[in-house]
Amino acid sequence: MSEFLLEVFSEEIPARMQAKAIADLERLMAESLKAADLAFSGMRRFVTPRRLVLVVDGLPAHQPDRTEERRGPRIDAPERAIAGFKASLPDGAVISERAEKKGTFLFAAIHQRGEKSVDVLAPLTEAIIRQFPWPKSMRSGTSESRWVRPLLSVLALFDGQIVPIEIDGIKAGRISKGHRFLSDGAFSVTDFADYRARLLDAHVVLDAAERRRIILDRARALAADHHLELIEDSDLLDENAGLTEWPVPYLGRFDPGFLDVPAEVLITSMKVHQKFFSLSDPKSGALAPCFICVANTKAVDGGATIIAGNERVLSARLSDARFFWQQDLKIPLEDRVAALDAIIFHEKLGTLAERVARIEDLAATLAAFVEKDGQGVDEAFLRRAARLCKADLTTGMVGEFPELQGLVGCRIAKAQNEPDALCRALQDHYAPKGPDDRCPDEGLSVCLALAEKLDTLIGFFAIDEKPTGSKDPFALRRAALGVIRLILENDLRIPLLRLSGFNADLLAFFADRLKVQQRAVGVRHDLIDAVFSLGGEDDLLRLLARVAALSRFIESDDGANLLAGTKRAANILKIEAKKDQGTDWGAVQPALLKDAAEKTLYEKLGAAKTEAARALEVEDFAAAMRALAELRAPIDAFFDQVTVNADDADLRRNRLALLAHIRAAVHQVADFSKIEG
Template sequence: MADLLLELFSEEIPARMQAQAAKDLERLVVGALSDRGLLFEGAKAFFGPRRLTLAIAGLPAKQPDVSEELKGPKVDAPQAALDGFLRKTGLTKEQLKIEKTPKGDVYLAVIARKGRDTAQVLAEILPEAFAKLPWPKSMRFPGSAVRWVRPLHAIVATFDGEVVPFEFAGVTSGNVTHGHRFLSSGPITVRRFDDYVDALRKAHVVLDAEERKAIIFEGVKQAAFVHGLEMIPDEALLDEVAGLAEYPQVLIGAIEDQFMDVPPEILQTSMRTHQKYFSLRDPKTGKMANRFALVAATVASDAGKEIVAGNERVLRARLSDAKFFWDQDRKRTLESRVDDLKGIVFHARLGTQYQRAKRVATLSQFIAKEIGLINVDAVIASRAAMLAKADLTTGVVGEFPELQGVMGRYYVMHFSHEQVVADTVRDHYKPLGPTDSVPTNKITISVALADKLDMLTGFFVNGEKPSGSGDPYALRRAALGIVRIILENQTRIHLFDAIEASGFELLVSKLDIRHDPEAMVFIDEIRESFRSHGSIFGPSASGKFVFEQIQEFSNPFYGQVVPELLSFIFDRLKVALREKGTRHDLIDAVFSLGNEDDLVRLVARVEALQSFLKTDEGVNLLAGYKRAANILKAEEKKDKTTFDGEPDPEALTAPEEKALYVELATASEMIRAEVERERFVEAMGVMARLRGPVDAFFDKVTVNDKDAKLRENRLKLLARLRATLHQVADFSKIEG
């Protein structure tokens, strides 16, 4: 058993590509080894700014010997066929075996392949594996026929301490590597992984990214602590800086007081995006501190004095720029910027950000009223929606797109101090991820829902639904956002109505009639025409819009977009509920009734159902239902009919079926009434009472009686049971 050490030493690899490249390298080499029958004990890949390293332990010195059987022509085949086979296998006729098969005797060649030396195999497969490495971006460079992420300078490839010779990208493999770019000089000769790691450490290179991360994390923590501060956690930044330094050193710098009036979000974003500094805060107040932590890639001979001074100067310039934008942006109100949105395209087929803001504003107002806000508040929602995207035209957001919303809030507060509008401008993007909080103010809820619905409806109308892993517009996130906002706030809204309203806004936007007073006179008629799938003629007084355009939009909208979008949102609901431990078959059972678009009510129903099914009554009733449904299914198939009619009370004979008939009649009515009042737990209680009669019925009564009339009547009774339970949920979807 022996070990393989590989290192690809190049010019600086982009931080964001390193981890995946190491994984890919491992996958490719390991795959090539197994293809050649070379098993091993363990493999570990490492990555850093200038090198990818792979260590594979416990490889055999040779491939195992194998024998391969190859079927040839039939024994009675023409000589030419046999000659061909002999040429192919390199054997003589005497060396062939004969195998009996159902089709007659055939020649069989048994070819023994001697296992080759592992080193020899490696020399072949390694360059092939490297060539397959899928860099997100790669380049040509002089002297190489293959592309690599940046010019490649050296390859270490040793097996059992000896060089595995090959060439790749114009570089000949060997046992020589290099240490830190500035803290080490001269080549380093290595033999095995252990001495390699030690040699690198002496040459100021920490090979393992996890170790570098730990050094940085601890370093920042310690240094902050000295100043009575703590670091603001930032895992992504930690990953990135660990990929930028082979020998990380943490240093602390100061932020000038003149910048501490600039919103902390701007400071933090500027430091993070441009300079990759960690922000620090006061652990007591949570307020951002006037200190930052930087990670240098070298150890300076003056203990980092110059480095800190330099970084402070750069930061001063950066923050001056940010402060300039912040000051400039506050010279114009957000209102005055709304018109500028006409110059920003949201999506080629969905118009400008201005058109989008208009749609969202109208839809927000609609939703606000639907969820019970008074008119004044609905108007505020619409105003907030109009302002919500205006910060996209500001200098700060131009510089730091991730501050959209956050900046809008500052600008609203600066000019008008409308707290609700300001909060809505900031929070209408929420929730930004599964762990982000949802807005709770009803005005904000209206805009947040409208914003997401407009995206979803728009892209679904365009046929750009997410597929598989492809979701470029983050529509799944938008749908999950809708689900979470509704459930966490217990917001009562009919999604169908909201989607319909959103679709109508999209139509109006596409017809481009919002600013056409002539056309707007007919807005109600157009809405009617849209709602009736274009079957009512749209007015064409201004000549700009016609019946065909409305119909062309509304037919696929109602036929396809609405059901697809509803089920897309329900899919997200299922995902969200599954995480809370709700059974997804129960969600299906309620959803497939087809008339439930109020998520709050749907979930209440599902939860009541879930508790019911945990009781004895529930379990037994479900069993009874399944039995009934199975019988019905079989008999309906046999008779090619359904038994959905009213059973004839006169034709009931057995006391158990009479009892069931009576119970069903009252239960059915009571369940209907309870469901109508959304008293789902009570509805389940009524269902529980059916358990006894159902059990007794199946105990004593033969459904498939010889008497055709009795049989039909009993089947109708079972159909009645099925229909009664379906008032609550489609029990056939329930598992177990």
Template sequence: MPDLLLELFSEEIPARMQAKAADDLRRLVTDKLVAEGLVYEGAKAFATPRRLTLTVHGIPARQPDLKDERKGPKVGAPDAAVQGFLKATGLASLDEATIQKDPKKGDFYVALIEKPGKPAIDVLAEILPVIVRTFPWPKSMRWGERSAKPGALQWVRPLHSIVATFGIDTEEPDVVAFDISGIQAGQVTRGHRFMAPDEISVRRFEDYEAKLYAAKVVLDPQRRRDIILADAKTLAQAQNYELVEDQGLLDEVSGLVEWPVALMGSFDEAFLSIPGEVIRATIRANQKCFVVSDPATGKLANKFILTANIEASDGGAAITAGNERVIRARLSDARHFWETDHKSLPEYRDSGLRPLDQRLKKIRDQKIVFHASLGTQGERIDRIIRLAREIAPLVGADPDKAARAAELAKADLVTEVVGEFPELQGLMGKYYALAQGEDASVAAACEEHYKPQGPADRVPTDPVSIAVALADKLDTLVGFWAIDEKPTGSKDPYALRRAALGVIRLLVDNGIRMHLQRKSLLIEMRFRILGALARERGFTKQLTSTLDILNSDKDHASLEVELISSLERSIEGLYSEIFAKADAAQLNLLSFFADRLKVQLRDQGARHDLVDAVFALEGQDDILMIVRRVEALAAFLATDDGKNLLAGTKRAANILRIEEKKDGRAFDGAPDASLYAQDEEKALAAAIDRARAEATEAVAREDFAAAMTAMAGLRPAVDAFFEHVTVNADDKSVRENRLKLLNEIRAATRAVADFSKIQD
């Protein structure tokens, strides 16, 4: 079957847009082909800085003929109905229709419409111009004399030519004939801008790819990445260095060149006095170059590797020299920033404060806003300090060190280096904290409190870092929940999902017990809701004294007492509304944690319904214990006892649901032992009492495996009960008693989980 070759040749496409553009081109064309009845065998798209290319193979030569049977009016229907039917179907008269007999509803007319399929090349000529004109670039432009005319083509950069051929591999392909703003589709492209700029005539994909390579263009982005990485490693190893790999930079550089050529440059060794991360960020951000390290020491060497887009006649000497000049200037700037950050700020020179503390004072004095509804960065720091001090004993950290780390953690945000390279926030805080003699754990927490920032990121293990990281993330979550700025759909501008997953990983990976429904967090949420309502209803002046309480250095117990009395004084009656909103917001936040935990466990192969079954129990806000309970529940349900007990419990729940609906009441009282008429009832009652006691005791000592074992003891009694006992007995009192006994099964299993939430 024929193949399609499509190339859209333009000026340089930004590297960040190339991968998505190639995927969009493949998706748009193939979706349209399928919609037109042209089911293809395979498709692949490619991108270089100057072209988007698509090859689709195994396309049918023409559309299939379509046959459609359309039902019409009844025989003898009014003329208006008949005429409407003829017009809709394109029939000249009823003689062209058939009559379908229906003894019940009466005979009716049927039109058999046959629509012959079109040649695939004609279909392509129709769909490709539409796809090009409506291509979903994030940004596009118009150019040339026609740019001001209605319907002028918009493309990411000026489009120069289009290759569009279609045919089988044993014959000369045909050109798909179409025109877009004066650009005629053909079979001519160009190679490398400098090394092979002449026109190249191509026929099909294999021919096209080979000719491009001969013209110094590597079409496949993955192949370009492989070449860059291999050549850079070889170049580094040749001089006894090791390439510092950077996947993000590799992806970007592969989108900047069509013919990658690796070259090595150097910079003044004196610049190595700057932290390696600053050197790397400078060279990466400004020149898109890789750095190398000394394998003996692991430290950066004064060399870098650049990727040129040309085989220069001088071996790349001029290109390397040009990059060295720029990097020298940029590293000079970086060194200036680094040295400036170690000096006192002019406005605080006589304060006696150390450099990092001066930056902290700058944050407070300038009242840098964290969020319009959540106050300043300084106020947020105070909240994190208070929360970190509270969490510290729970994670084995020194409260004073945790508070100090929380105080300094955001100070580097107003340093020169972080201002130039925001991605270094936290890391620079660690360097500056060590430079002014802070405790090593305090300095480490300045860097690590942002972690983990993703599923592959490292989880801190130092107790001080854990305390500050939890405080930072919990404050963020509580604050945004209080002002109702929760993630919606795919939108999460404040990375709240990442913050919740970070809390989960910090607790689980470090084996930390902590209740998320903390009184202190509830109090903080009340304050945030108070502020939001004050702004919404226009009485912020009355809140000055109340907000002063929040910013005072008091524990949460004192804060709560003063919060209530202050609210009663300044805004009579409002505190009850605030407390209700805060309680609802905290429960909603806990539900959000449950959803994030389900995502985390599902990625590890666990069942999300088991998380629901555990979270459905009251007071489940200890993430570590929830995970352990889910693990024990999963292991139990994998056994025959677990499966059969689940089936029995669900059977009991289903009977109860039906009977409770029928009677309009719940059967939640204790059963009367004197009404047990069969041995199976007595055995089940005894088994329930025994299992509930054992499971409750096991849960109390957090031995969830033992709790599941206790529940397994119910299985024989449950099976025997359903086999020999009729629940809906004729005697109403016996029936009610047996339904209460079924409710006891449901209640007993809730010692470990809500079995009704578990899927079969």
């Protein structure tokens, strides 16, 4: 078995594209090899700023031989047809006759020897490179092919031999290049082990995970040497690993005077503009006037020149940030609200000012359902927070750093001596932004966050801008998951359908999102469907309490047997409804109950239905399930001892009505037909 080594070498690939690009290359190669009937034992992938590298292990020297069978005409077909069939066959085809139902036919067995793997790999790899799915690509020079950046060379070796690939005049070879600045240029390789070792000698760390580890370990060590702590950022770490082939972190400093600007602004400026890591004082947790940059070279002066240059550039960036901050502080949030009238939120949903008015009214409605620590939310205070929640969208700081919206409003409000609860609400009203984001838990923040997300959902559903397939341009799925978390994590009882604009269509959307959210904690999606199918259940907290009770019930012996009995009853009713062309079997007539088993079932059904209804009124779902559990034995006895399809039409109708009575009884707690198993 042999190894195939492929390196596609180009100018620098944007860091944000690298992970998907190498995953796409691996996927396309695996699909192509499978289509070519070339089995392999494993595949390894690597990416640096200038190269995509794939190693395919365990490839055979040849494709397997194949025998193809072709059916020809019948043996009594015209001579011309038989001659044409034979002429279409390659040399070596073996012709035989075979009798089938429609006569005796000619068959040809064509044995095809497998091609050499190297001859298959060449066109296969060329096709992958030419049709590579970059999100953005370019043509360079006179090239007809597109790549993310100018393509410079291709290294392709199969079992140590060059694979004859050519892309617009670029012929594959065994030559690669090391680091742009630290290596002596090109070098020749024989296989992957040799390739990797020579790259390391040429100051290229091939594995992105290894570059990531080098950056993190060295950054932590530098911080510790200066009695500081690294503010770790996984995305920033990935980006720096994607920007460097030989990462060397250095610690620099900036003017402590910049610390007058909110820490989050400084951290964001350093991350977005310079790709720098921030540092903090481990004792106070405050931002330190230091940073860590990651160079793509090993400096002869210990990095002094690199550090000085980065400090100079960062000073200019932070000066801009401080200017924005100082200018933004000059205009109070209240005075900024009027400017929202000139900003369009969506052409069909009006301006930001109109959106804020909707959020304000919706928040006031929600306040009736939000109570924390026995305290409600002051409506006047809530309305003021709602009026100010989008004011920071008019600031220069948010214009420069959109990811800071909410936080900038919080910091400006704090500088204006607004109450702490209002400041926190301005920052938190976008939260939670994802499954790992902190969920607000203060009454004011919860009301405002709910109103912001619900207005988004109600508005876009009203104009029929719903998510379709994988497309969700307005992040409505995320907004719904945020609402669900806010409700569940704060134990809120909110009747969603009573909110203005919230309709059944939107409730069904929430049902789908709830199934996704609850799947992560082990709740079965079919049980959620079973409760939602009852209709009208818009209290998510109550719904999940019912689902939890249902889950415990069907996991018990009584519950499992009742589920089976109920499904049996439903199946019989479905079959008989087709025969009778309808489902109106009327009420159960006690006088027509002949067998003891059906009489007992009828009595137990009445008692269980009454007891379950009483329990549901006080939301004691466990008690409702226990009441239904009493039906297990009588239902089993009924099916064992009673013939539903009796010859007597009245008796048959009455027994079908009794089965419908079973279905109606259990339907009080859930639609058992939705439960799997």
